[in-house]
Amino acid sequence: MRVTFCSRTTSADWGRSGKQNWLASCSQKRVRSLVFLIVFSFALAALAGPQPLALKDISLMLRSGYATTDVLREISQRRVIEKLDPATRSSFEQIGASAELIDVLEKGSFKVDDATAQEAREAAAAEAASREQEAEKAFRTATQILREQRARAAARPQNSGAPIFGAFKDKLVVCHDGTITPADPTALENKKLVAFYFSAHWCAPCRKFTPELVDYYNRVASQHPEFQLIFVSLDRSRYSWEIYQRENKMPWLALDYDRLAEFAPLKELGGESIPSLLVIDDTGHVVASSYEGEKYIGPQNALATLDKIFAGNNSAPTESAR
Numbered sequence: 001m002r003v004t005f006c007s008r009t010t011s012a013d014w015g016r017s018g019k020q021n022w023l024a025s026c027s028q029k030r031v032r033s034l035v036f037l038i039v040f041s042f043a044l045a046a047l048a049g050p051q052p053l054a055l056k057d058i059s060l061m062l063r064s065g066y067a068t069t070d071v072l073r074e075i076s077q078r079r080v081i082e083k084l085d086p087a088t089r090s091s092f093e094q095i096g097a098s099a100e101l102i103d104v105l106e107k108g109s110f111k112v113d114d115a116t117a118q119e120a121r122e123a124a125a126a127e128a129a130s131r132e133q134e135a136e137k138a139f140r141t142a143t144q145i146l147r148e149q150r151a152r153a154a155a156r157p158q159n160s161g162a163p164i165f166g167a168f169k170d171k172l173v174v175c176h177d178g179t180i181t182p183a184d185p186t187a188l189e190n191k192k193l194v195a196f197y198f199s200a201h202w203c204a205p206c207r208k209f210t211p212e213l214v215d216y217y218n219r220v221a222s223q224h225p226e227f228q229l230i231f232v233s234l235d236r237s238r239y240s241w242e243i244y245q246r247e248n249k250m251p252w253l254a255l256d257y258d259r260l261a262e263f264a265p266l267k268e269l270g271g272e273s274i275p276s277l278l279v280i281d282d283t284g285h286v287v288a289s290s291y292e293g294e295k296y297i298g299p300q301n302a303l304a305t306l307d308k309i310f311a312g313n314n315s316a317p318t319e320s321a322r
Contacts, residue, residue: 052081052112052120055088058105059095065204068098075110081117083108138265165194165282171259172230174252175245183253192226193287193309195279195302197252198270200234201244206275209299210248213275216303217252224310232266233257234274277302 053075061071084092084105092102104110112120165188172183188194197213199206217229231254235241241257244250255263270276271291277299279288288305290298 050078051123052079052116054081054120054124055084055105059088059092062092062095062097065202068101071101072104075104079110079112080105080108081112081120083111165191168230168255171256171262172253173256174254175250178246180242180245180254182256187253188228190226191228192282193224193228193279193306195227195229195277195288195306196232196266196270197229197299198232198234198267198274198276198278199244200236200274201240201247202236203234203274209275210244210250213277213299213303214248214251220306220310221251227306227310228253230255232263232270233260234267272296275299279306 058071058075058080061074066074084102089102089106092105111117168188169185170182172187173180174183174187199210201207213229220227221229229252231245231250231252233241233244233255235244235257238257241254245254260267269286270278271289273290273296275298276290276296277288278286278290279302281287287309288302290296290301292301
Protein backbone atom coordinates (compact mmCIF):
# COMPACT_ATOMS: atom_id res chain seq x y z
CA MET A 1 0.00 0.00 0.00
CA ARG A 2 1.35 3.38 -0.98
CA VAL A 3 0.90 6.00 1.72
CA THR A 4 0.92 9.70 0.87
CA PHE A 5 1.68 12.17 3.59
CA CYS A 6 2.92 15.69 4.20
CA SER A 7 5.85 17.46 5.76
CA ARG A 8 5.48 19.02 9.18
CA THR A 9 8.90 20.68 9.16
CA THR A 10 9.14 24.44 9.43
CA SER A 11 11.82 26.49 7.68
CA ALA A 12 13.92 26.45 10.83
CA ASP A 13 13.83 22.63 10.84
CA TRP A 14 15.08 22.20 7.27
CA GLY A 15 18.73 22.08 8.30
CA ARG A 16 18.45 18.91 10.34
CA SER A 17 20.66 15.86 9.85
CA GLY A 18 20.25 12.84 7.60
CA LYS A 19 18.22 11.08 10.25
CA GLN A 20 15.16 12.69 8.71
CA ASN A 21 13.28 11.09 5.85
CA TRP A 22 13.07 13.78 3.16
CA LEU A 23 11.54 11.45 0.60
CA ALA A 24 7.91 12.22 1.44
CA SER A 25 7.79 13.23 5.04
CA CYS A 26 8.04 16.22 7.21
CA SER A 27 10.04 15.16 10.17
CA GLN A 28 9.85 15.93 13.77
CA LYS A 29 11.22 13.46 16.28
CA ARG A 30 8.26 11.35 17.30
CA VAL A 31 8.08 10.28 20.90
CA ARG A 32 5.07 8.05 21.36
CA SER A 33 4.51 7.34 25.01
CA LEU A 34 1.83 7.83 27.61
CA VAL A 35 -0.15 11.01 27.20
CA PHE A 36 1.07 12.23 30.55
CA LEU A 37 3.77 13.93 28.47
CA ILE A 38 1.13 16.55 27.72
CA VAL A 39 1.80 18.16 31.08
CA PHE A 40 5.46 18.66 30.24
CA SER A 41 6.16 22.00 28.57
CA PHE A 42 8.72 21.69 25.77
CA ALA A 43 9.98 25.10 24.67
CA LEU A 44 10.48 25.51 20.94
CA ALA A 45 13.67 27.20 19.82
CA ALA A 46 13.17 30.68 18.45
CA LEU A 47 13.61 31.04 14.73
CA ALA A 48 16.95 32.45 13.73
CA GLY A 49 17.47 34.81 10.85
CA PRO A 50 16.85 33.25 7.44
CA GLN A 51 19.74 31.15 6.17
CA PRO A 52 20.55 30.36 2.52
CA LEU A 53 18.64 27.34 1.26
CA ALA A 54 20.08 23.92 0.55
CA LEU A 55 18.69 21.80 -2.29
CA LYS A 56 17.02 19.49 0.20
CA ASP A 57 15.18 22.50 1.66
CA ILE A 58 13.86 23.40 -1.79
CA SER A 59 12.90 19.78 -2.43
CA LEU A 60 10.96 19.74 0.83
CA MET A 61 9.11 22.92 -0.13
CA LEU A 62 8.02 21.33 -3.41
CA ARG A 63 6.90 18.13 -1.70
CA SER A 64 4.96 20.22 0.81
CA GLY A 65 2.90 21.80 -1.95
CA TYR A 66 4.59 25.19 -2.40
CA ALA A 67 3.94 26.79 -5.79
CA THR A 68 6.91 27.47 -8.09
CA THR A 69 6.41 31.23 -7.73
CA ASP A 70 6.63 30.94 -3.94
CA VAL A 71 9.77 28.80 -4.13
CA LEU A 72 11.43 31.21 -6.55
CA ARG A 73 10.56 34.15 -4.33
CA GLU A 74 12.08 32.36 -1.33
CA ILE A 75 15.21 31.55 -3.34
CA SER A 76 15.60 35.16 -4.48
CA GLN A 77 15.30 36.40 -0.90
CA ARG A 78 17.42 33.81 0.87
CA ARG A 79 19.62 32.52 -1.99
CA VAL A 80 21.03 28.99 -2.19
CA ILE A 81 24.24 27.32 -1.10
CA GLU A 82 24.68 24.93 -4.02
CA LYS A 83 23.91 24.47 -7.70
CA LEU A 84 21.66 21.72 -9.03
CA ASP A 85 23.65 18.63 -10.02
CA PRO A 86 22.42 16.01 -12.55
CA ALA A 87 21.44 13.43 -9.92
CA THR A 88 19.43 15.95 -7.92
CA ARG A 89 17.88 17.32 -11.11
CA SER A 90 16.35 13.91 -11.76
CA SER A 91 14.74 13.82 -8.32
CA PHE A 92 13.46 17.39 -8.77
CA GLU A 93 11.86 16.43 -12.08
CA GLN A 94 10.18 13.46 -10.42
CA ILE A 95 8.50 15.69 -7.84
CA GLY A 96 7.26 18.11 -10.50
CA ALA A 97 9.77 20.97 -10.36
CA SER A 98 9.15 23.42 -13.19
CA ALA A 99 11.63 23.97 -16.01
CA GLU A 100 12.04 27.56 -14.85
CA LEU A 101 13.01 26.51 -11.34
CA ILE A 102 15.42 23.84 -12.58
CA ASP A 103 17.04 26.35 -14.94
CA VAL A 104 17.56 28.87 -12.13
CA LEU A 105 19.13 26.25 -9.87
CA GLU A 106 21.37 24.80 -12.57
CA LYS A 107 22.70 28.21 -13.57
CA GLY A 108 23.37 29.07 -9.94
CA SER A 109 21.79 32.49 -10.42
CA PHE A 110 21.21 32.90 -6.70
CA LYS A 111 24.11 30.85 -5.35
CA VAL A 112 26.03 32.43 -2.48
CA ASP A 113 29.82 32.44 -2.39
CA ASP A 114 31.65 29.43 -0.95
CA ALA A 115 32.45 31.12 2.35
CA THR A 116 28.81 32.03 2.97
CA ALA A 117 27.71 28.53 1.98
CA GLN A 118 30.12 26.99 4.48
CA GLU A 119 28.88 29.31 7.21
CA ALA A 120 25.30 28.26 6.45
CA ARG A 121 26.21 24.57 6.66
CA GLU A 122 28.00 25.09 9.97
CA ALA A 123 25.05 27.06 11.35
CA ALA A 124 22.65 24.29 10.30
CA ALA A 125 24.85 21.65 11.93
CA ALA A 126 25.09 23.67 15.14
CA GLU A 127 21.32 24.14 15.23
CA ALA A 128 20.75 20.43 14.66
CA ALA A 129 23.13 19.55 17.49
CA SER A 130 21.42 22.04 19.80
CA ARG A 131 18.01 20.59 19.01
CA GLU A 132 19.29 17.06 19.63
CA GLN A 133 20.50 18.15 23.06
CA GLU A 134 17.19 19.86 23.84
CA ALA A 135 15.26 16.79 22.73
CA GLU A 136 17.41 14.51 24.87
CA LYS A 137 16.98 16.75 27.90
CA ALA A 138 13.23 16.95 27.31
CA PHE A 139 12.99 13.19 27.00
CA ARG A 140 14.86 12.59 30.27
CA THR A 141 12.69 15.11 32.10
CA ALA A 142 9.48 13.75 30.60
CA THR A 143 10.47 10.20 31.51
CA GLN A 144 10.97 11.20 35.13
CA ILE A 145 7.65 13.03 35.22
CA LEU A 146 5.99 10.03 33.64
CA ARG A 147 7.35 7.68 36.29
CA GLU A 148 6.21 9.94 39.09
CA GLN A 149 2.74 10.40 37.66
CA ARG A 150 2.30 6.70 36.98
CA ALA A 151 3.28 5.96 40.56
CA ARG A 152 0.70 8.46 41.84
CA ALA A 153 -1.93 7.14 39.44
CA ALA A 154 -1.33 3.58 40.64
CA ALA A 155 -2.07 4.70 44.19
CA ARG A 156 -5.57 5.98 43.34
CA PRO A 157 -8.42 4.87 41.06
CA GLN A 158 -8.87 6.52 37.69
CA ASN A 159 -11.74 8.99 37.55
CA SER A 160 -13.77 9.46 34.34
CA GLY A 161 -10.73 10.50 32.36
CA ALA A 162 -10.44 13.80 34.27
CA PRO A 163 -6.72 13.45 35.20
CA ILE A 164 -5.89 13.05 31.52
CA PHE A 165 -8.36 15.07 29.52
CA GLY A 166 -8.81 17.84 32.07
CA ALA A 167 -5.72 19.57 30.61
CA PHE A 168 -7.84 20.58 27.61
CA LYS A 169 -10.67 22.19 29.54
CA ASP A 170 -11.36 25.77 28.39
CA LYS A 171 -8.91 25.35 25.49
CA LEU A 172 -11.29 23.72 23.03
CA VAL A 173 -13.52 25.19 20.36
CA VAL A 174 -16.11 23.80 17.97
CA CYS A 175 -17.15 24.86 14.47
CA HIS A 176 -20.92 24.96 13.98
CA ASP A 177 -22.58 26.33 10.84
CA GLY A 178 -19.31 28.05 9.94
CA THR A 179 -18.98 29.79 13.31
CA ILE A 180 -16.17 28.84 15.69
CA THR A 181 -17.12 29.15 19.34
CA PRO A 182 -15.75 27.89 22.69
CA ALA A 183 -16.68 24.27 23.34
CA ASP A 184 -18.69 23.08 26.31
CA PRO A 185 -16.22 22.81 29.24
CA THR A 186 -17.71 19.40 30.04
CA ALA A 187 -17.23 18.08 26.49
CA LEU A 188 -14.61 15.53 27.56
CA GLU A 189 -16.31 14.34 30.73
CA ASN A 190 -16.91 10.58 30.82
CA LYS A 191 -14.93 10.07 27.62
CA LYS A 192 -12.97 6.84 27.48
CA LEU A 193 -11.26 7.34 24.13
CA VAL A 194 -10.03 10.54 22.52
CA ALA A 195 -8.50 10.68 19.04
CA PHE A 196 -6.18 13.57 18.25
CA TYR A 197 -6.17 14.49 14.57
CA PHE A 198 -2.96 16.18 13.41
CA SER A 199 -3.59 17.91 10.12
CA ALA A 200 -3.27 21.16 8.17
CA HIS A 201 -5.02 22.97 5.35
CA TRP A 202 -1.77 23.32 3.35
CA CYS A 203 -1.28 19.53 3.30
CA ALA A 204 -2.90 17.98 0.19
CA PRO A 205 -3.10 14.41 1.62
CA CYS A 206 -4.75 15.91 4.72
CA ARG A 207 -7.35 17.70 2.62
CA LYS A 208 -8.07 14.41 0.86
CA PHE A 209 -8.38 12.39 4.06
CA THR A 210 -10.36 14.87 6.18
CA PRO A 211 -13.72 14.36 4.39
CA GLU A 212 -13.29 10.61 4.94
CA LEU A 213 -12.69 11.23 8.64
CA VAL A 214 -15.75 13.49 8.83
CA ASP A 215 -17.88 10.64 7.42
CA TYR A 216 -16.31 8.18 9.87
CA TYR A 217 -16.87 10.46 12.84
CA ASN A 218 -20.47 11.18 11.92
CA ARG A 219 -21.08 7.44 11.66
CA VAL A 220 -19.58 6.38 14.99
CA ALA A 221 -19.95 9.39 17.31
CA SER A 222 -23.63 8.89 18.13
CA GLN A 223 -23.15 5.15 18.56
CA HIS A 224 -20.16 5.55 20.88
CA PRO A 225 -20.63 8.48 23.28
CA GLU A 226 -17.47 7.40 25.08
CA PHE A 227 -15.47 8.58 22.05
CA GLN A 228 -14.39 12.09 21.03
CA LEU A 229 -12.02 13.59 18.46
CA ILE A 230 -9.88 16.73 18.72
CA PHE A 231 -8.30 18.56 15.79
CA VAL A 232 -4.69 19.61 16.46
CA SER A 233 -3.70 22.05 13.75
CA LEU A 234 -0.34 22.30 12.02
CA ASP A 235 -1.56 25.30 10.00
CA ARG A 236 0.65 28.35 9.65
CA SER A 237 -2.01 30.95 10.42
CA ARG A 238 -5.25 31.27 12.32
CA TYR A 239 -6.99 32.14 9.06
CA SER A 240 -5.99 28.80 7.48
CA TRP A 241 -7.03 26.99 10.67
CA GLU A 242 -10.49 28.57 10.49
CA ILE A 243 -10.94 28.01 6.74
CA TYR A 244 -9.95 24.35 7.06
CA GLN A 245 -12.64 23.73 9.67
CA ARG A 246 -15.33 25.63 7.79
CA GLU A 247 -14.61 24.07 4.39
CA ASN A 248 -14.85 20.56 5.81
CA LYS A 249 -17.60 21.29 8.35
CA MET A 250 -15.51 19.55 10.99
CA PRO A 251 -18.02 18.19 13.52
CA TRP A 252 -15.52 17.51 16.28
CA LEU A 253 -13.65 19.59 18.82
CA ALA A 254 -10.48 21.53 18.05
CA LEU A 255 -7.66 22.97 20.12
CA ASP A 256 -7.91 26.75 19.97
CA TYR A 257 -5.26 27.97 17.54
CA ASP A 258 -4.03 30.54 20.05
CA ARG A 259 -3.47 27.81 22.66
CA LEU A 260 -1.59 25.32 20.46
CA ALA A 261 1.81 26.41 21.75
CA GLU A 262 0.83 25.08 25.18
CA PHE A 263 0.65 21.57 23.76
CA ALA A 264 3.98 21.15 21.98
CA PRO A 265 4.55 17.72 23.59
CA LEU A 266 1.20 16.58 22.21
CA LYS A 267 2.38 17.47 18.71
CA GLU A 268 5.52 15.42 19.33
CA LEU A 269 3.31 12.45 20.23
CA GLY A 270 1.47 12.88 16.95
CA GLY A 271 4.43 11.68 14.91
CA GLU A 272 6.65 12.75 12.07
CA SER A 273 4.03 12.94 9.33
CA ILE A 274 0.52 14.13 8.65
CA PRO A 275 -2.32 13.36 8.38
CA SER A 276 -1.97 11.47 11.64
CA LEU A 277 -4.33 10.09 14.27
CA LEU A 278 -3.33 9.32 17.85
CA VAL A 279 -5.90 7.63 20.09
CA ILE A 280 -5.50 7.55 23.85
CA ASP A 281 -7.68 6.13 26.60
CA ASP A 282 -8.68 7.73 29.87
CA THR A 283 -5.74 6.14 31.69
CA GLY A 284 -3.27 7.88 29.40
CA HIS A 285 -2.27 4.96 27.22
CA VAL A 286 -1.88 5.16 23.46
CA VAL A 287 -4.21 2.54 21.97
CA ALA A 288 -3.97 3.41 18.28
CA SER A 289 -1.93 5.56 15.93
CA SER A 290 -0.85 6.08 12.32
CA TYR A 291 2.34 4.13 12.89
CA GLU A 292 3.65 0.61 13.17
CA GLY A 293 6.79 1.05 15.21
CA GLU A 294 8.71 3.84 13.49
CA LYS A 295 6.97 3.33 10.15
CA TYR A 296 4.22 5.74 9.09
CA ILE A 297 1.38 3.80 7.47
CA GLY A 298 -1.40 6.37 7.66
CA PRO A 299 -4.41 7.30 9.82
CA GLN A 300 -6.43 4.39 8.44
CA ASN A 301 -4.38 2.22 10.78
CA ALA A 302 -5.82 4.04 13.80
CA LEU A 303 -9.36 3.85 12.40
CA ALA A 304 -9.02 0.10 11.90
CA THR A 305 -7.99 -0.30 15.55
CA LEU A 306 -10.90 1.88 16.66
CA ASP A 307 -13.29 -0.27 14.66
CA LYS A 308 -12.05 -3.32 16.53
CA ILE A 309 -12.49 -1.59 19.87
CA PHE A 310 -15.98 -0.41 18.96
CA ALA A 311 -16.87 -3.91 17.81
CA GLY A 312 -16.07 -5.17 21.29
CA ASN A 313 -12.50 -6.30 20.73
CA ASN A 314 -11.12 -4.29 23.65
CA SER A 315 -8.00 -6.41 23.78
CA ALA A 316 -6.35 -4.22 21.16
CA PRO A 317 -2.70 -3.83 22.22
CA THR A 318 -1.55 -0.60 23.77
CA GLU A 319 0.98 1.24 21.64
CA SER A 320 4.51 0.92 22.96
CA ALA A 321 6.60 4.00 23.66
CA ARG A 322 9.03 5.04 20.95
